[in-house]
Amino acid sequence: MLASVADGFALFLDAEVLLLCVLAVFVGLLLGVLPGLGGLTALALLLPFIYGMEPMAGLGFLLAAHAVVYTGGALTSIALGIPGSGPNAATVIDGYPMTRAGKGGIALGAAFASSGLGGVVGVIALVGLLPFLQPIVFHIGSPETFLFAVMGIIYVGVLGERSMARGLIAGGLGVFLALFGYDRLQGVPRFWLDFDYLLDGIRLVPLVLGLFAVPEILDLALGRRAETPAVGRRDRFAQIGEGLKATIFRPYLLIKSSLLGVFIGIVPGVGGDTAPFVAYASAKQTSATPEAFGNGCVEGVIAPEASNNAKEGGALVTTLALGIPGSAGMSLLLGGFLLLGLEPGPDFLANHMDLAVGLAIVLAFANLVAVVVMIAASPLLLKIADLRPQVLAPILAVLVVLGAYAYQNEPLDVVATFVIGALGCAMKAMGYSRPALVLGFVMAPLIETYLHITLQAYGMSFLLRPGSLVLLVLIVMGLSWGRLRRYFLAAAARYGGNGNAKR
Incomplete structure (x- = not known):
């Protein structure tokens, strides 16, 4: 393994590989900053360019670009309240309120630091797990995957902006919207209203843009958005430094959120979009001040951003070790392997461990370079939020239209974006959690598919599997932790109060 690490560094330090990785960052x-153009778009656009390259150069180029997309997406999530891609929606919950309160620099500093450090944690986990992963992943079957998805849905309640009930209602609406189109098990069309566009279901990019971008653009156009407090360039740099310190001084939150991202990324089929929401919910449940979440809490920025980048290390683990993509983005990266004549799997690790380690180093390098670039550019980029609404609204509208159309070159996606935008405006006005809807939408296909497979294969006895029992305990702990913590804090306060009174 040590020899493979040395060989991996040698592959990475090639001048061509380094240059391509920096270019890819x-x-x-850039693709992350533009609303709607996420990691899938980045890989799809760059895939044809690697043909004929050396494996390390081509795969490093793809992986570096994909690894930093969500770091770029944090900018629009925090500065404008518009997620760069689906997983960035969790960052909006607290990042955007911080910008509205004049603390956008703190939010960006925390987001970039946690993204970079989370990506490094993911890489360390990747290198450590590669030699031992195969028996672990083969024990994760459909019951465990189903319960992972259920755990994600249960955390929907934590994302409620005013109450758990509203969070669950929003999540349930997301599950319903995911049912449009063909039944995944029987191939029967559902809720398509004799409209061919709906046969493929509602797409994620129009959904995210409609829920988040359209309401913000409308508020700007109508002058309903309060002005952001003015912050000077020097103060912006000071705020970014404060955000960096806020991340470094919360090592437990950073490491816990990163490991959650790695763990969820490893599980094939669960999808990396889930990791930021689970990390956010976990941070809120274990925080000493859960009431601060949703109102501009820096912990609500650190947790999702750390898991967002760490999950790529976890997803790469199963892609390399088993040839099973750990996320949708990794499925396109798998296409890059095949294009270059390589086939990931157990034999790949036996024959190309040096290349696997080299790709892990690329992942860490790309995350750290992205942090440096974004921190250096942040004071300038934050000025976007200071533009006059009459200027910013039409620019954002054009970007939203381009992002929705570029997703699949489908004009009706643009129409769907603005139709869903009406729903986004209503939810924002009534205080229902839009990120909770996104999470319900993402998790619904997994629950439907893996519940059917599990019941067919195991019946109800799947609940007695060791992995299932562990996950059930985690689900119960997740549901009860908040109440138990409040109970013990109240009991401690009463006990302390009585002691003080006696003294």
């Missing part, structure tokens, strides 16, 4: 950040 800038491309990935």
Whole structure:
């Protein structure tokens, strides 16, 4: 293994590989900043360019671009309240309120630091797990995957902006919207209203843009958005430094959120979009001040951003070790392997461990370079939030239209974005959690598919599997932790109060 690490560094330090990785970082950040153009778009656009390259150069180029997309997406999530891609929606919950309160620099500093450090944690986990992963992943079957998805849905309640009930209602609406189109098990069309566009279901990018971008653009156009407090350039740098310190001084939150991202990324089929929401919910449940979440809490920025980048290390683990993509983005990266004549799997690790380690180093390098680039550019980029609404609204509208159309070159996606935008406006006005809807939408296909497979294979006895029992305990702990913590804090306060009174 040590020899493989040395060989991996040698592959990475090739001048061509380094140059391509740096170029890919800038491309990935740009695609991340533009609303609607996420990691899948980055890989799809860059895949044809690697043909004929050396494996390390081509795969490093793809992986570096994909790894930093969500770091770029944090900018629009925090500065404008518009997620760069689906997983960035969790960052909006607290990042955007911080910008509205004049603390956008703190939010960006925390987001970039946690993204970079989370990505490094993911890489360390990747290198450590590669030699031992195969027996672990083969024990994760459909019951465990189903319960992972259920755990994600249960955490929907934590994302409620005013109450758990509203969070669950929003999540349930997301589950319903995911049912449009063909039944995944029987191939029967559902809720398609004799409209061919709906046969493929509602797409994620129009959904995210409609829920988040359209309401913000409308508020800007109508002058309903309060002005952001003015912050000077020097103060912006000071705020970014404060955000960096806020991340470093919360090592437990950073490591816990990163490991959650790695763990969820490893599980095939669960999908990396889930990780930021689970990390956010976990941070809120274990925080000493859960009431601060949703109102501009820096912990609500650190947790999702750390898991967002760490999950790529976990997803790469199963892609390399088993040839099973750990996320949708990794499925396109798998296409890059095949294009270059390589086939990931157990034999790949036996024959190309040096290449696997080299790709892990690329992942860490790309995350750290992205952090440096975004921190250096943040004071300038934050000025976007200071533009006059009459200027910013039409620019954002054009970007939203381009992002929705570029997703699949489908004009009706643009129409769907603005139709869903009406729902987003209503939810924002009534205080229902839009990120909870996104999470319900993402998790619904997994629950439907893996519940059917599990019941067919195991019946109700799947609940007695060791992995299922562990996950059930985690689900119960997740549901009860908040109440138990409040109970013990109240009991401690009463006990302390009585002691003080006696003294």
